[in-house]
Amino acid sequence: MSDRAVSARLRDEARSLDAADELRAKRAEFVLDDTVYLDGNSLGALPAQVPGRVADVIARQWGELRIRSWDESGWWAAPERIGDRIAPLVGAAPGQIVVGDSTSVNVFKALVGAVRLARGEEGGHPGAGASGGAGHPGEGRDEIIVDATTFPTDGYIAQSAARLTGCRLTPLAPADVPAAVSSRTAAVLLNHADYRTGRLHDLPSLTAAVRAAGALAVWDLCHTAGALPVGLDAHGVDLAVGCTYKYLNGGPGSPAYLYVREEHQARFDSPLPGWTSHVEPFGMRPEFEAAQGVTRGRVGTPDILSMLALEAALDVWDGVAVEAVRAKSLALTDFFLRCVAAYVPKGRVESITPEAHAERGSQVALRCEGAGDVMKRLIERGVVGDFRAPDVLRFGFTPLYVSFADAERAARVLAETLDA
Numbered sequence: 001m002s003d004r005a006v007s008a009r010l011r012d013e014a015r016s017l018d019a020a021d022e023l024r025a026k027r028a029e030f031v032l033d034d035t036v037y038l039d040g041n042s043l044g045a046l047p048a049q050v051p052g053r054v055a056d057v058i059a060r061q062w063g064e065l066r067i068r069s070w071d072e073s074g075w076w077a078a079p080e081r082i083g084d085r086i087a088p089l090v091g092a093a094p095g096q097i098v099v100g101d102s103t104s105v106n107v108f109k110a111l112v113g114a115v116r117l118a119r120g121e122e123g124g125h126p127g128a129g130a131s132g133g134a135g136h137p138g139e140g141r142d143e144i145i146v147d148a149t150t151f152p153t154d155g156y157i158a159q160s161a162a163r164l165t166g167c168r169l170t171p172l173a174p175a176d177v178p179a180a181v182s183s184r185t186a187a188v189l190l191n192h193a194d195y196r197t198g199r200l201h202d203l204p205s206l207t208a209a210v211r212a213a214g215a216l217a218v219w220d221l222c223h224t225a226g227a228l229p230v231g232l233d234a235h236g237v238d239l240a241v242g243c244t245y246k247y248l249n250g251g252p253g254s255p256a257y258l259y260v261r262e263e264h265q266a267r268f269d270s271p272l273p274g275w276t277s278h279v280e281p282f283g284m285r286p287e288f289e290a291a292q293g294v295t296r297g298r299v300g301t302p303d304i305l306s307m308l309a310l311e312a313a314l315d316v317w318d319g320v321a322v323e324a325v326r327a328k329s330l331a332l333t334d335f336f337l338r339c340v341a342a343y344v345p346k347g348r349v350e351s352i353t354p355e356a357h358a359e360r361g362s363q364v365a366l367r368c369e370g371a372g373d374v375m376k377r378l379i380e381r382g383v384v385g386d387f388r389a390p391d392v393l394r395f396g397f398t399p400l401y402v403s404f405a406d407a408e409r410a411a412r413v414l415a416e417t418l419d420a
């Protein structure tokens with residue numbers, strides 16, 4: 001088939017796939033232009049209702065109601081209320097997610113909190129007694145395992161958490177965790193999807209292996225929340241964190257979240273106890289006494305403007321099933337990979353994203369010579385992905401607003417760019 005015929009066929013196919021897409025109406029709920037935006041795995045696009053809602057928060061809630069808004073506009077309760085909006089997207093029942101701070105800060109809270117729970121410093125880790133040895137189940141747990149390929153911030157914080165808790169730090173590929181986790185392990189910090197390659201790690205089986213050893217599983221969901229079902233409750237995840245500015249479209253620097261499994265909440269001992277995680281925040285007492293529930297994961301005054309922008313952004317999820325998002329995400333990345341194979345001469349790029357659906361998140365990463373320059377030229381031509389050193393082109397597929405026509409155009413422009 002001629003190049004022209006191949007292109008015509010793929011464009012036709014994209015049109016049919018878009019026509020059959022049950023999520024296609026969602027695109028109109030975002031502020032987008034003619035650009036092919038494949039960077040929602042870094043910064044999600046702006047949902048159209050956010051500017052008006054933020055304008056109201058500023059002009060009326062802050063400008064007119066002022067201090068009254070902490071109560072009357074629901075500012076004080078926003079971290080838990082918005083946590084409950086995120087909960088169904090990651091498979092959590094209400095009351096287990098609190099929004100606030102950055103992912104980095106929440107990794108710290110979760111990891112140190114997990115070590116304390118595993119050691120029974122707050123009364124013992126339920127379940128550890130059965131498998132963690134006789135007497136003191138947490139005794140001797142002096143190891144933190146961290147994903148060796150992690151996004152750097154998680155690695156840096158794991159190093160600090162290890163120093164603070166007197167643990168040794170063991171960096172491992174996630175697949176090697178089941179063989180290595182032991183009665184010495186306190187906590188394991190893993191990424192659900194690898195930020196560079198887009199590889200999806202097997203959260204159910206890895207969590208089960210960690211818990212069977214009496215350790216706690218802490219997951220970073222930055223690259224999966226809003227892109228695929230996570231199943232935190234169903235799979236027994238102990239603690240989890242994630243950002244909200246990628247597939248949840250909360251905006252630049254929007255606050256992150258912390259999940260503390262219900263069974264751990266009574267003993268969760270945050271290493272960052274602040275006045276808003278106190279049982280009586282306005283009692284101004286010198287001694288710390290933690291609030292009940294996931295509220296003890298809060299620290300200080302919530303960042304209300306970004307938090308309420310996020311709340312408005314979450315409206316786009318009304319009526320959306322995460323399973324439908326996942327189905328479209330896989331169809332998009334499959335189609336994009338096929339278009340790349342059809343358009344790009346062999347050997348010019350190499351996909352480092354797994355072929356198998358069970359191992360693929362919602363991005364495609366292509367290794368390519370001169371990737372930094374290639375991405376610059378792609379962006380000039382209206383195809384926005386990003387570059388990760390030294391040689392990776394990343395293309396994120398946000399099913400709520402990316403179309404099959406976008407996928408076809410991105411692959412075609414990539415081939416033209418490499419040819420130029």
Ligand SMILES: Cc1ncc(COP(=O)(O)O)c(C=O)c1O
Nearest residue numbers: 102103104151153195220222243
């Ligand atoms: C897996 C992962 N963890 C953490 C972060 C960043 O965390 P923070 O929100 O603290 O900047 C990112 C940012 O892209 C990430 O990809």
